[in-house]
Amino acid sequence: MSPATIIFYIISAFILVTGLLAVTTRKIFRASIWLLFSLIGIAALYFWMQLEFLAAVQIIVYVGGIVVLIIFSIFLTIKSGEEMPKPILIRSIFSALAVLFGTGFVVRIISLYTFKPISTTAFNLSVNQIGTQMLDTKDFGYLLPFELISILLLAAMIGCIVIALKSNDKEATTFQNSIQ
Amino acid sequence: MFSLESLTTLVQDWLNKTFPPTWALLIEFVIVGILAIALFAALGLVLVIMERKVAAWIQIRLGPNRVGPLGILQSTADTIKLIMKEGLTPDGADKFLFNLAPFIVMIVSMLILAPIGFAKGFHIWDINIGVLYVSAISSVSVIGILMAGWASNNKYSLLGAMRSGAQMVSYELSVGLSVLSIIVLTGSLNINDIVLSQQNGWWLFKAHIPAIISFVIFIIAITAETNRAPFDLSEAESELTAGFHTEYSGMKFALFFLSEYINIFIVCAIGATLFLGGWMPFHIGNWESFNHIMDYIPSFIWFFGKTFFMIFLIMWFRWTFPRLRVDQLLNLEWKYLLPISMVNLIVMTLVAIKGWHF
Amino acid sequence: MFIVDYVKDVYGAMKSLLVGMNRTGYYFTHHKEIITEEYPDNRETLVLPERFRGEVVMAHDENNEHACTGCSACELACPNGTIKIINKFDISPEGKKKKAIDTFVYHLELCTMCGLCVEACPTAAINMANTFEHSVFNRGQLTKRLNKPDSKLKAGVE
Ligand code: SF4
Numbered sequence: 001m002s003p004a005t006i007i008f009y010i011i012s013a014f015i016l017v018t019g020l021l022a023v024t025t026r027k028i029f030r031a032s033i034w035l036l037f038s039l040i041g042i043a044a045l046y047f048w049m050q051l052e053f054l055a056a057v058q059i060i061v062y063v064g065g066i067v068v069l070i071i072f073s074i075f076l077t078i079k080s081g082e083e084m085p086k087p088i089l090i091r092s093i094f095s096a097l098a099v100l101f102g103t104g105f106v107v108r109i110i111s112l113y114t115f116k117p118i119s120t121t122a123f124n125l126s127v128n129q130i131g132t133q134m135l136d137t138k139d140f141g142y143l144l145p146f147e148l149i150s151i152l153l154l155a156a157m158i159g160c161i162v163i164a165l166k167s168n169d170k171e172a173t174t175f176q177n178s179i180q
Numbered sequence: 181m182f183s184l185e186s187l188t189t190l191v192q193d194w195l196n197k198t199f200p201p202t203w204a205l206l207i208e209f210v211i212v213g214i215l216a217i218a219l220f221a222a223l224g225l226v227l228v229i230m231e232r233k234v235a236a237w238i239q240i241r242l243g244p245n246r247v248g249p250l251g252i253l254q255s256t257a258d259t260i261k262l263i264m265k266e267g268l269t270p271d272g273a274d275k276f277l278f279n280l281a282p283f284i285v286m287i288v289s290m291l292i293l294a295p296i297g298f299a300k301g302f303h304i305w306d307i308n309i310g311v312l313y314v315s316a317i318s319s320v321s322v323i324g325i326l327m328a329g330w331a332s333n334n335k336y337s338l339l340g341a342m343r344s345g346a347q348m349v350s351y352e353l354s355v356g357l358s359v360l361s362i363i364v365l366t367g368s369l370n371i372n373d374i375v376l377s378q379q380n381g382w383w384l385f386k387a388h389i390p391a392i393i394s395f396v397i398f399i400i401a402i403t404a405e406t407n408r409a410p411f412d413l414s415e416a417e418s419e420l421t422a423g424f425h426t427e428y429s430g431m432k433f434a435l436f437f438l439s440e441y442i443n444i445f446i447v448c449a450i451g452a453t454l455f456l457g458g459w460m461p462f463h464i465g466n467w468e469s470f471n472h473i474m475d476y477i478p479s480f481i482w483f484f485g486k487t488f489f490m491i492f493l494i495m496w497f498r499w500t501f502p503r504l505r506v507d508q509l510l511n512l513e514w515k516y517l518l519p520i521s522m523v524n525l526i527v528m529t530l531v532a533i534k535g536w537h538f
Numbered sequence: 539m540f541i542v543d544y545v546k547d548v549y550g551a552m553k554s555l556l557v558g559m560n561r562t563g564y565y566f567t568h569h570k571e572i573i574t575e576e577y578p579d580n581r582e583t584l585v586l587p588e589r590f591r592g593e594v595v596m597a598h599d600e601n602n603e604h605a606c607t608g609c610s611a612c613e614l615a616c617p618n619g620t621i622k623i624i625n626k627f628d629i630s631p632e633g634k635k636k637k638a639i640d641t642f643v644y645h646l647e648l649c650t651m652c653g654l655c656v657e658a659c660p661t662a663a664i665n666m667a668n669t670f671e672h673s674v675f676n677r678g679q680l681t682k683r684l685n686k687p688d689s690k691l692k693a694g695v696e
């Protein structure tokens with residue numbers, strides 16, 4: 001085994017173990033930390049494949065964004081420090097079965113697919129290329145999805161502002177009062 | 181002329197000749213690790229004493245003056261004291277996370293060090309997404325702080341961690357935008373390329389007004405990112421005892437303390453690289469003879485000089501301005517820094533496209 | 539106009555920040571302004587400010603005379619019960635009995651150096667001294683007698 005393979009297995013084991021811990025631990029905050037490690041492991045895998053851009057984006061989006069949001073929402077819940085009760089037996093049996101079948105399904109699909117080794121030269125993507133591809137209108141360009149997503153985010157942002165806005169007009173307050 | 185580049189190539193050649201490549205790589209890792217730790221220790225000692233002296237002089241005091249000449253060994257003495265103290269873990273704390281948190285914060289600071297160019301041809305990892313890498317990894321350190329605050333099982337710690345989380349997440353935006361405005365000019369995220377693009381002058385001067393605006397925004401936002409006064413709400417002594425590291429003692433506390441200073445060094449190094457040309461000597465356009473004289477000063481002196489200038493600026497802020505309130509903090513970011521930096525980014529793009537910079 | 543206000547805000551903020559930094563920058567570069575006293579080292583040359591309050595003393599002139607009439611105003615003014623005035627009765631040459639101070643007891647350990655006694659004294663007999671090295675090994679040494687033995691009231695003080 002070459003050192004690169006050894007590193008690959010170490011990273012994969014790390015991802016799997018932390019992923020497993022994330023779903024089996026009974027403390028919710030720890031679960032989020034294990035999830036964090038699992039996501040960092042995936043970023044490490046990207047680094048291993050020399051996809052630095054993707055790895056950095058993985059860390060920014062998942063670790064810096066999503067996990068922080070999860071942790072914040074855990075902080076805001078009351079029972080964040082306590083241990084969860086043990087799941088009931090029948091639920092664990094069914095979830096184990098679901099995992100088993102899911103794994104079998106994925107393994108089956110992977111084994112059916114024949115992986116062709118593509119050229120062994122490492123691809124060296126410069127940021128320039130990624131940027132051009134992202135905003136390209138020609139074939140394999142990503143301008144349309146990019147813009148769609150930005151519209152989605154804009155809508156979400158406007159929604160947030162509307163929710164957070166203090167309502168000064170009478171109608172809204174009377175409406176709220178009537179609800180109460 | 182003395183240069184660190186020749187030294188590194190010498191070591192690399194020798195290692196490659198004597199060992200198989202994998203072993204050579206491993207040995208290089210070890211050397212780099214030891215150097216990084218040594219740099220951290222040295223930086224910690226220097227920055228702490230520098231901070232205390234700057235604080236003292238600004239407040240018309242003498243500052244530490246007992247240990248060693250002018251008190252320069254004070255931080256060493258403090259470190260020895262901290263090493264010998266007992267690291268307590270409070271009852272009811274989540275032991276595992278409590279002990280893990282300082283190391284996460286420290287490791288993150290260590291990782292960010294990788295792409296920084298200390299001198300000409302002297303960096304740990306010449307990664308092609310350098311600046312993006314730094315902002316990505318630095319977003320992990322907030323997790324360490326949240327972890328520390330939560331695991332301490334202490335309301336001060338938790339409040340401090342929440343504040344610091346909200347602060348870091350929101351100020352990351354303006355740091356990112358002001359960094360982007362320089363990236364627009366250089367067209368590359370690689371730190372080496374960014375430095376080389378300042379061959380004929382630093383961006384702060386070359387791109388005039390928009391660069392100065394983004395420099396100001398950058399320095400405000402990194403002060404907030406590193407949780408320093410006037411943005412030190414997360415460890416506000418008068419409100420939260422010490423914020424997220426209230427419960428830490430001994431070496432674990434020292435790690436938090438050290439990582440704060442290392443983070444300052446790193447963000448200042450990034451700022452120096454982006455706006456002040458990193459290790460690039462002070463060059464003015466085509467004044468060949470002037471540029472040549474400047475080249476005689478070794479590049480690592482330029483780098484450390486600029487970085488320490490930025491650090492001094494940040495310390496100057498700390499000992500001048502009073503602490504902001506939470507709502508003022510968020511107002512500043514969302515109502516002022518962010519809109520201004522967005523408009524500035526557009527202006528900068530225009531400058532870059534039209535070639536209005538020098 | 540909203541935009542004008544906004545720009546004015548930003549300008550004003552930057553300006554006031556720079557004013558602050560100018561001040562601290564001035565102190566940073568001007569080490570002559572430093573006010574720290576390196577106390578045990580400069581014990582000989584140490585000069586304390588005039589208004590420093592170290593302890594209450596009673597001034598005596600060269601004839602061993604003071605201005606205290608024993609009126610007890612200071613005792614009443616003291617919030618801490620630091621002062622105790624013990625009076626005696628002198629016989630004046632005309633054979634009249636006259637109240638005078640016997641012992642002015644001053645408990646340094648109780649004194650908070652508030653200076654109220656000095657202000658209360660109608661004859662300005664007591665004042666605050668600059669001394670500050672008050673550490674002793676025995677608490678009893680802190681109880682002092684302020685009027686010197688055999689001292690008298692200055693003539694003409696009523
Ligand atoms: S200084 Fe204040 S506390 Fe001291 S004796 Fe005078 S009145 Fe009492």
Ligand code: SF4
Nearest residue numbers: 606607609610612659
């Ligand atoms: S010191 Fe002054 S106030 Fe006190 S008893 Fe003497 S004269 Fe009266």
